[in-house]
Amino acid sequence: MAKFVLMLPHARDRYENLPxxxxxxxxxxYIGWVEEMSANGxxxxxxxxxxxxxxxxxxxxxxxxxxxxxxxxxxxxxGGFMVIDAGDYDEAVEIARSHPHMKHNETIIIRQTDPAADx
Amino acid sequence: MTDRAAIHQLLDETVRRERGWLISxxxxxxxxxxxxxxxxVAQDAIEKALSTWPYKGIPDNPRAWLRRVAGNAxxxxxxxxxxxxxxEDDWHLTAPDEDIITPSLRDPxxxxxxxxxxxxxxxxxxxxxxxxxxxxxxxxxxxxxxxxTEDALSQRLARAKRKLRNNSEELARYPTRFALKDRLPLLxxxxxxxxxxxxxxxxxxxxxxxxxxxxxxxxxEGLMARxxxxxxxxxxxxxxxxxxxxxxxxxxxETGRLITLEHQDRALWDKEMIGDAFAQLGAAQSSPVLxxxxxxxxxxxxHARAPTWRETDWAxxxxxxxxxxxxxxxxxxxxxxxxxxxxLGELDxxxxxxxxxxxxNQIESMTGWHLAHHKLAEARGDTLAAQAALEHxxxxxxxxxVADHINGLxxxxxxxxxx
Numbered sequence: 001m002a003k004f005v006l007m008l009p010h011a012r013d014r015y016e017n018l019p020x021x022x023x024x025x026x027x028x029x030y031i032g033w034v035e036e037m038s039a040n041g042x043x044x045x046x047x048x049x050x051x052x053x054x055x056x057x058x059x060x061x062x063x064x065x066x067x068x069x070x071x072x073x074x075x076x077x078x079g080g081f082m083v084i085d086a087g088d089y090d091e092a093v094e095i096a097r098s099h100p101h102m103k104h105n106e107t108i109i110i111r112q113t114d115p116a117a118d119x
Numbered sequence: 120m121t122d123r124a125a126i127h128q129l130l131d132e133t134v135r136r137e138r139g140w141l142i143s144x145x146x147x148x149x150x151x152x153x154x155x156x157x158x159x160v161a162q163d164a165i166e167k168a169l170s171t172w173p174y175k176g177i178p179d180n181p182r183a184w185l186r187r188v189a190g191n192a193x194x195x196x197x198x199x200x201x202x203x204x205x206x207e208d209d210w211h212l213t214a215p216d217e218d219i220i221t222p223s224l225r226d227p228x229x230x231x232x233x234x235x236x237x238x239x240x241x242x243x244x245x246x247x248x249x250x251x252x253x254x255x256x257x258x259x260x261x262x263x264x265x266x267x268t269e270d271a272l273s274q275r276l277a278r279a280k281r282k283l284r285n286n287s288e289e290l291a292r293y294p295t296r297f298a299l300k301d302r303l304p305l306l307x308x309x310x311x312x313x314x315x316x317x318x319x320x321x322x323x324x325x326x327x328x329x330x331x332x333x334x335x336x337x338x339x340e341g342l343m344a345r346x347x348x349x350x351x352x353x354x355x356x357x358x359x360x361x362x363x364x365x366x367x368x369x370x371x372x373e374t375g376r377l378i379t380l381e382h383q384d385r386a387l388w389d390k391e392m393i394g395d396a397f398a399q400l401g402a403a404q405s406s407p408v409l410x411x412x413x414x415x416x417x418x419x420x421x422h423a424r425a426p427t428w429r430e431t432d433w434a435x436x437x438x439x440x441x442x443x444x445x446x447x448x449x450x451x452x453x454x455x456x457x458x459x460x461x462x463l464g465e466l467d468x469x470x471x472x473x474x475x476x477x478x479x480n481q482i483e484s485m486t487g488w489h490l491a492h493h494k495l496a497e498a499r500g501d502t503l504a505a506q507a508a509l510e511h512x513x514x515x516x517x518x519x520x521v522a523d524h525i526n527g528l529x530x531x532x533x534x535x536x537x538x
Contacts, residue, residue: 015170019269021259023169028130030173032123038176039122046174080174 001085003044003118004092007109008101009076029100037084042095046082053077076107083113126177132330134165137185138255143227145193146234154234155280156196158252164189228253229341232309236302237282244279249309251276254331260316268481303350306342307412310335314360319521329367336360349402352410358399359412362419365392377524381428393423414443418455433462450476454487461494469495486515486525493528506532 015023037043053069086092089112096108138161145157164185178184235249250261262272317331339357343349369387370378400416418439425431440456453476460469473491482488489512496504509529517525 019259021257023166024130024134024257027169027173028127031130031169031177032126034173034176035126036122043176048171048174082174 001087002115003113004084004086004089005111005113006082006084006092006096006099006101007111008079008081008105009107009109010079010105012075012077014105026100026104029103033098033100034082037095042085044083044085046080048080049078051077051079129177129181132328133181133185134168135255135328136330136334137161137182138165139228139253141186141189142252142255143231145189146231147227149193149197154231154252156193160189160192160196163192229306229338229345232306232338233299233302236305238301240279240282242305244275244282245305246309246312247272247275248279249305250312254309254313256316300348300350303342303346304352304410307339307350307352307356310339310342311356311359311412313338314363318363319518332360332364332367336364349406351406351408352403352412354399354403355406355410355412355416358396358403359416359419361392361396361399362416362423365389365396365423371520375520375523376527377520379524380422385426388423396420396423409446411443411447414439414446418443431462433459437463437465450479450482450485451487454485454491457491458494461491461498464498466495466498483511484515486512486517486521489515490525502532 018026034043034046056067056069058065058067084092084095086095089110092110092112096102096110099108101108141161141164142154142157145160146154149157167188168181168185172178231253232249235252236245240248247261247267250256251258258269258272258276261267262269267275314332314335317328317333317335336357339353339360343353343357365388366380366383368389369383369385372378396416397420400420403413403416406413418436421432421436421439437456437459440452440459444452444456453472457469457472460466460472469491473488473495476482476488489508492508493505493512496502496508506529509525509532512525513522513529
């Protein structure tokens with residue numbers, strides 16, 4: 001089996017001013033899916049990212065400089081990522097199809113981790 | 120129940136229960152002036168749970184998780200505001216001042232309910248505040264209950280909180296024993312609404328929120344045990360809750376479909392609980408004044424006695440609804456009164472009653488109103504009007520089992536193919 005990272009971007013204002021009942025229904029879908037995948041042994045873990053834009057550390061100018069994340073201008077932000085277990089990209093795509101993110105948002109980016117790193 | 124449905128129910132129950140518990144226990148520790156802070160902190164913790172659990176899964180003990188997160192946030196907030204206020208760093212969480220005469224009911228939730236029933240607030244504002252603060256209802260749920268739009272509700276809530284804040288000096292104390300007495304009738308009303316919501320939730324897939332029904336009964340019992348004199352109507356209310364709860368085992372089919380009173384297998388009713396209910400009803404007779412709960416538990420007792428739906432004493436029920444309507448008119452009461460008249464064959468009178476309330480704000484969103492029209496049309500043999508009424512009922516905010524029930528009625532009327 002191989003490990004795949006599912007990155008879950010969403011529109012920057014997706015959850016702003018969402019009525020609580022709606023937010024709750026949405027999250028229930030996500031939590032239900034993760035619980036189900038965990039029960040099947042397919043869910044390996046994940047992290048929710050804070051929506052604060054983060055930091056960028058760069059040495060482009062020769063000195064190390066720290067900037068606030070460039071996310072204030074962008075339309076989409078990365079909400080978080082999940083790691084799943086799948087045989088190949090085909091299976092990973094199948095799993096992504098069933099993800100509630102596809103119902104409530106637009107995009108899932110899938111990347112396989114390099115299995116060599118696990119040995 | 121599927122795993123997914125079980126998870127949804129667990130989340131619904133946990134969130135609602137914990138919201139009330141967190142707010143009540145924080146207020147009990149930090150003092151009544153901190154209602155706003157307690158509410159914010161509880162809300163933040165719930166939002167945090169809902170947005171991180173999708174990644175981490177539900178923790179082994181969701182309640183402990185929520186309590187820890189909310190507790191830390193509260194400490195954090197107090198420190199911050201303490202600094203702003205120039206208070207020393209070692210400023211600690213304090214219990215309400217010792218010198219305040221608190222007739223505390225020794226149950227944080229009951230205490231907070233008492234606090235929300237501040238007479239400076241309009242009665243409906245008190246209700247909104249208590250339902251939203253103590254019982255953990257969302258704005259949508261509270262609004263649907265009180266026939267308020269969500270906007271109107273949030274305005275009321277904001278106004279109530281502003282008033283509480285402005286009066287926080289006086290409000291920072293529990294009412295004296297004398298003042299407490301005035302607030303108790305409203306507590307009964309809150310318990311009543313809480314139970315009603317659990318008995319037939321307006322949204323979601325759960326056919327019944329047993330947690331809400333149980334808690335309403337628990338609060339009612341607690342209040343009865345802790346108040347030296349019985350509040351007028353309390354025994355009657357308690358009887359009502361028990362009569363209704365006794366029917367629970369018969370209210371749903373094995374597949375979760377709602378079975379209305381008319382079609383329930385009455386052998387499944389909890390006879391012991393009905394016995395307790397009659398005992399409460401007996402105690403209610405000594406009340407110095409009649410309350411709406413007397414009429415409502417009277418109605419419930421007639422149903423409890425009736426061997427079948429047809430053989431029910433509809434004349435008495437209709438009479439009780441008439442009294443209830445004179446005492447505490449509401450669209451729901453009128454609708455039920457009309458149904459009892461339909462059962463008696465007094466169709467024109469039922470029609471006139473329903474027409475009387477057709478201008479009530481938000482009446483179109485009330486499922487029962489449309490279902491009464493359905494019954495009326497059916498009694499008159501008017502299939503088209505019956506179908507139209509059901510279609511209107513379908514468009515209301517219904518929980519899944521109620522929606523199923525309406526679909527079933529429609530299928531019976533039109534055949535499943537045409538839908």
